Amino acid sequence: MCVLEYSVNSLLDSGTPARATDRYTHMTRPQPTHRWIAHMDLDAFFTSCEQREHPEYQGRPVVVGALPGHRGVVAAASYEARKFGIHSAMPISEASRRCPDAVFLRPDMEKYRRISRQIFQLLETMAPVVEAASIDEAYLDVSGLEKLLGSPATIGHDIKQRILAATGLTVSVGIGPNRLIAKLGSEYHKPDGLTVVPPEQVLDFLAPMPVANLRGLGRQTQKVFKRLGIRTVEQLRTVPLPRLEQHLGNKAAASFHNQAFGIASDQVMPGQGRKSISKETTFEADIGDNAILHDALRRLAAEVASTARHEGLAGTVVALKIRFEGFETHTRQHKRRTPTCDERTILKTAWQLFLDGKLPKKPVRLIGVGISGWEQDQPAQADLFELPDHQQDNQQLLQTIDAVTEKFGKHLLQVGISRKTGK
């Protein structure tokens, strides 16, 4: 371990590899003074929720996703179903072939969101900073809680116990000096696992792992690594950064290079809100009839608008997604001058994109619509309050500024005064 540690430090302290890390703020390599980040992952969340509510499903293979005989994939498979080789994203036809006797269920997102909220509320009583990474995952900054709650292992054990007691669900927890190690730790022993990786063990922990375990490494990038003959994290460490950059681009190369040495962000950021709302649907059979497509789009636009209004959001960007036969996918988007959460406006804009988007004239497999670009993300358009030319009275200017402040309240970004030349 010492050899590895020294080699890392020497690489980072001199020469090229350090360049990549220098581009990032909030990036840490494991050091003597470090944070403790915990990652919590609910085990087979959707199917566990169903098994909890239906005791008759316990011990049986359960698959949440499309129903057999329909288009779709597996969204979640219980551990009993996984024994048959069923996993998420597998076509439902394949899943039902592998295990015809499994319980197949459609997802009940409302139920899962309700249980998820309950768990997040519980987590917030256990750590000062909690970040929801998805419906079934969270990062917690547990640094400095040792005096209060005990060792990282005790804290992890406590998290697991309290969630089990409150919901009957098991979770896997990983704890380490940054987000990457915490996340890989929670994946290390599943289900119902607990893994703590102290900073001095990070390099040994990562070395034998397949590179496929790293964050942001999907099928396409795996092909590249395979071509380069890189299978494990230890092998990845030997590849100079410029060579990675040649094959993966600067950003991805830097990310994988840093990950290989256990370097990652240790910042946990609580709820930052969603950035878009979208709804899409796949037809049972491909559709060539515009009237049917328009009708589907109307329903989707209504759902998007309803969600947006419910969450108090309005977007300036309307996006259309179309997938044709053969899985050929296109997107078109339009930025409006004013934000909207009105279903008629969303529908009208999306349909215009469909008609004007120079899309292939082929049967449609999937259609979807979404909005993004919230009002608060956009620089506010300047509203001009004209003052009489002769106005020199500071008191009157202040009153005008007060009036503007009153009108715009929290949306106000900046108040300024400029001279109109009159030309």
Add this chain to the structure above:
DNA sequence: TCTGGGGTCCTTAATCTA
């Protein structure tokens, strides 16, 4: 072989604007 739904982020190209 068959590939859902709802997201995020990145890269690249085209277009706009100062």
Add this chain to the structure above:
DNA sequence: TCTGTAGATTAAGGACCC
């Protein structure tokens, strides 16, 4: 006022995640 250009913004698509 005109023109070339750099930087910002918008748009599209790809990759990835759960």
